[in-house]
Amino acid sequence: MSNITEIKNELAEHHSTLANKSTEEDYNILNLGPTHPATHGIFQNVLKMDGEIIKDTEQTIGYIHRAFEKIAEHRPFYQVTPLTDRLNYCSSPINNMGWHMTVEKLIGAEIPKRAQYMRVIIMELARITDHIVCNTIIGADTGALTGFTYMFQWREKIYDIYEQICGSRLTTNIGRIGGLERDFNDEVYKKIKEFLREFPKVLNEFTALLERNRIFMDRVVNVGGISGERALAYGFTGPNLRAAGVDYDVRVMNPYSSYEDFDFAIPVGTGGDTYDRFRVRQEEMWESMKIIQQALDNMPQGKFFAEVPEFYLPPKEEVYKSMEALIWHFKIVMGETDVPKGEVYHSVEGGNGELGFYLVSDGGRAAYRLHFRRPCFIYYQAYPEMIKGSMLSDAILTMSSMNVIAGELDG
Amino acid sequence: MSTDINIVQAPAGIEGPGFFATSIDKMVGLARANSLWPLPFATSCCGIEFMATMGSNYDLARFGSERISFSPRQADVLLVAGTIAKKMGPVLKQVYLQMAEPRWVIAIGACASSGGIFDTYSVLQGIDKIIPVDVYVPGCPPRPEQIIDGVMKVQELAKNESTGRRNSPEYKALLASYGIE
Amino acid sequence: MSEITNEHLLSRLRAQFGEFIYNESTPYEMATIVLQKDKITEVLQWLYNDPEFKFQFLTDVCGIHFPDATGAEFGVVYHIHSLTNNLRLRIKCFMPAANPSISTITSVFPAANWQERETFDYYGILFEGHPNLKRILNVDEMDYFPMRKEYPLEDGTRTDKEDQYFGR
Numbered sequence: 001m002s003n004i005t006e007i008k009n010e011l012a013e014h015h016s017t018l019a020n021k022s023t024e025e026d027y028n029i030l031n032l033g034p035t036h037p038a039t040h041g042i043f044q045n046v047l048k049m050d051g052e053i054i055k056d057t058e059q060t061i062g063y064i065h066r067a068f069e070k071i072a073e074h075r076p077f078y079q080v081t082p083l084t085d086r087l088n089y090c091s092s093p094i095n096n097m098g099w100h101m102t103v104e105k106l107i108g109a110e111i112p113k114r115a116q117y118m119r120v121i122i123m124e125l126a127r128i129t130d131h132i133v134c135n136t137i138i139g140a141d142t143g144a145l146t147g148f149t150y151m152f153q154w155r156e157k158i159y160d161i162y163e164q165i166c167g168s169r170l171t172t173n174i175g176r177i178g179g180l181e182r183d184f185n186d187e188v189y190k191k192i193k194e195f196l197r198e199f200p201k202v203l204n205e206f207t208a209l210l211e212r213n214r215i216f217m218d219r220v221v222n223v224g225g226i227s228g229e230r231a232l233a234y235g236f237t238g239p240n241l242r243a244a245g246v247d248y249d250v251r252v253m254n255p256y257s258s259y260e261d262f263d264f265a266i267p268v269g270t271g272g273d274t275y276d277r278f279r280v281r282q283e284e285m286w287e288s289m290k291i292i293q294q295a296l297d298n299m300p301q302g303k304f305f306a307e308v309p310e311f312y313l314p315p316k317e318e319v320y321k322s323m324e325a326l327i328w329h330f331k332i333v334m335g336e337t338d339v340p341k342g343e344v345y346h347s348v349e350g351g352n353g354e355l356g357f358y359l360v361s362d363g364g365r366a367a368y369r370l371h372f373r374r375p376c377f378i379y380y381q382a383y384p385e386m387i388k389g390s391m392l393s394d395a396i397l398t399m400s401s402m403n404v405i406a407g408e409l410d411g
Numbered sequence: 412m413s414t415d416i417n418i419v420q421a422p423a424g425i426e427g428p429g430f431f432a433t434s435i436d437k438m439v440g441l442a443r444a445n446s447l448w449p450l451p452f453a454t455s456c457c458g459i460e461f462m463a464t465m466g467s468n469y470d471l472a473r474f475g476s477e478r479i480s481f482s483p484r485q486a487d488v489l490l491v492a493g494t495i496a497k498k499m500g501p502v503l504k505q506v507y508l509q510m511a512e513p514r515w516v517i518a519i520g521a522c523a524s525s526g527g528i529f530d531t532y533s534v535l536q537g538i539d540k541i542i543p544v545d546v547y548v549p550g551c552p553p554r555p556e557q558i559i560d561g562v563m564k565v566q567e568l569a570k571n572e573s574t575g576r577r578n579s580p581e582y583k584a585l586l587a588s589y590g591i592e
Numbered sequence: 593m594s595e596i597t598n599e600h601l602l603s604r605l606r607a608q609f610g611e612f613i614y615n616e617s618t619p620y621e622m623a624t625i626v627l628q629k630d631k632i633t634e635v636l637q638w639l640y641n642d643p644e645f646k647f648q649f650l651t652d653v654c655g656i657h658f659p660d661a662t663g664a665e666f667g668v669v670y671h672i673h674s675l676t677n678n679l680r681l682r683i684k685c686f687m688p689a690a691n692p693s694i695s696t697i698t699s700v701f702p703a704a705n706w707q708e709r710e711t712f713d714y715y716g717i718l719f720e721g722h723p724n725l726k727r728i729l730n731v732d733e734m735d736y737f738p739m740r741k742e743y744p745l746e747d748g749t750r751t752d753k754e755d756q757y758f759g760r
Contacts, residue, residue: 070532152466233701343682345622347651377710407456498731531746
């Protein structure tokens with residue numbers, strides 16, 4: 001019946017007998033990265049191999065270290081938003097809004113419900129794009145490129161929605177400190193509704209392509225597993241932690257932006273392996289769609305920005321006509337507004353896990369210190385433990401299912 | 412629609428019954444330009460837009476570049492998409508050196524072109540500090556249409572390149588200025 | 593599940609480690625203590641094992657530099673999280689520039705490994721007992737610690753950008 005599993009077991013046995021015979025001197029070194037096509041990002045792994053079995057790994061990262069935190073100490077708060085875009089660029093709106101909410105927490109701004117619901121819609125769309133990229137890449141790495149080319153069309157549809165909202169696609173710079181820059185227009189609602197109508201069909205097709213596919217399951221089940229305890233010890237968060245069976249989600253634990261209003265489930269896995277990570281992301285896409293639907297149905301009326309004239313740019317027409325608006329505009333753009341002193345930590349559930357912002361303000365125009373808790377950076381250090389003893393091809397899948405984003409990894 | 416399909420025009424030449432005569436430069440240029448094998452050197456955000464360019468909506472394959480070559484030995488055009496940190500610089504140069512002539516380089520995005528918003532201690536201020544660049548694509552990140560436009564610009568370069576260019580003293584001097592033999 | 597308040601957390605910490613806690617506050621509803629630096633591993637271990645608190649998740653480790661605070665120029669800020677109680681705690685330890693060193697917490701939280709390396713890379717803070725303390729993001733040849741306040745953001749050796757055109 002299960003020929004492939006048998007062959008796999010036989011091979012593994014063969015390799016383990018080889019391994020028992022071989023000594024440290026027989027190991028060979030294999031350099032994976034930094035430009036290897038299968039690494040989906042720029043990081044190096046020097047693998048110590050015994051035949052096909054990985055014995056040890058030495059990781060090198062920092063190949064696109066861009067010094068975000070140093071730049072953030074030199075820029076006014078609103079100019080930090082474009083930097084956050086480039087952390088996890090697969091779901092930049094979540095990063096943007098996480099940063100905005102951090103500053104709003106510092107200045108004590110009350111964000112109207114409507115803006116919060118709009119943010120939730122955008123963030124959940126971003127989560128879907130993030131998971132589309134990760135899961136289709138797992139598919140592509142197991143040989144099913146179909147999912148990648150097919151699903152990317154629907155990722156483009158989400159980008160169309162972003163373009164309607166803010167005018168850009170990937171690095172969105174969406175929203176402002178204090179709310180959104182403009183209200184959703186009719187086209188946005190039309191496109192979101194169309195997406196919610198069409199996407200379930202596509203996601204079902206993608207699920208049917210892979211989820212119970214023999215070849216796919218043989219490649220991913222019991223590959224790169226990690227237990228819940230080890231995952232917590234390594235600081236895992238997000239889908240990777242939930243795949244290991246721990247139901248920690250910032251959206252539920254410390255609700256922000258009115259997440260407590262929505263009814264959604266937190267999918268968890270059991271084994272923490274590649275298949276579980278894939279399944280958790282698949283299910284999260286369904287949950288995200290549920291949240292978006294609820295937000296659309298219950299969209300409150302009201303303003304889409306808070307009353308914080310020191311931080312929220314006045315409308316452009318006003319700037320041309322009124323003196324006050326011009327002054328506020330000038331003060332904000334030149335970074336001359338007063339910021340309270342203090343330190344604040346705020347975290348949001350990013351595409352990869354808990355994305356935290358630790359902001360220390362000394363009252364100056366820029367942050368005194370801004371530290372990003374980058375989920376990738378923290379959980380990627382568990383990679384050697386996860387692939388130890390597995391085969392090289394499994395290591396590739398483990399990496400793609402962990403969804404390590406180089407921009408976020410290297411800071 | 413089948414009528415939308417364009418076939419590349421033959422270069423100017425003398426045509427008669429059963430024969431077609433043109434210069435070898437033009438024939439070689441035509442062949443090269445419409446079968447550029449890209450090597451994606453995708454590091455960050457622009458790399459994701461490059462994925463979109465390869466994806467079904469934009470489909471770079473329409474321009475003869477569907478065959479992504481991850482081996483630099485067999486690639487024609489190096490697409491540097493994303494920030495190149497100083498740590499990455501030597502790796503990029505190594506990849507460039509491994510490519511066989513003729514080779515072209517596209518710097519995709521502000522970071523690869525000039526360092527972009529990352530004017531910091533760790534980021535290389537444009538890849539033209541270490542390797543010669545043929546086409547710069549602005550944007551942070553550029554839209555897929557822009558990336559395709561950059562590839563089409565390389566097609567133009569390939570079409571109009573004389574066969575002797577890569578052996579010319581000017582080209583040798585250009586490489587020498589980057590310390591490449 | 594009974595909610596544990598920040599006051600309760602701080603009072604128990606005070607009872608246990610009172611003489612080593614220099615300062616305590618709760619900015620933006622997060623309990624924060626400034627701790628004597630050589631007690632960090634002990635305190636974290638106690639918080640980890642404590643049956644009531646169970647601070648078993650390390651959220652974040654980062655460094656900070658105050659050049660004007662003589663004798664306490666460098667700081668390390670730890671954020672820990674008790675997932676069972678949904679309680680967060682921030683611990684800050686300061687050290688002089690002459691000897692910026694603190695003991696590693698990798699024995700309590702393996703997740704601290706890279707974060708401590710990053711802090712070392714940025715600020716040159718030495719983590720005693722760290723299994724592999726070397727640069728992580730920057731090149732090994734770098735001869736300074738870039739996040740220290742005295743160093744500029746830009747690379748001073750670059751030639752293509754004139755500062756006057758960039759408002760510097």
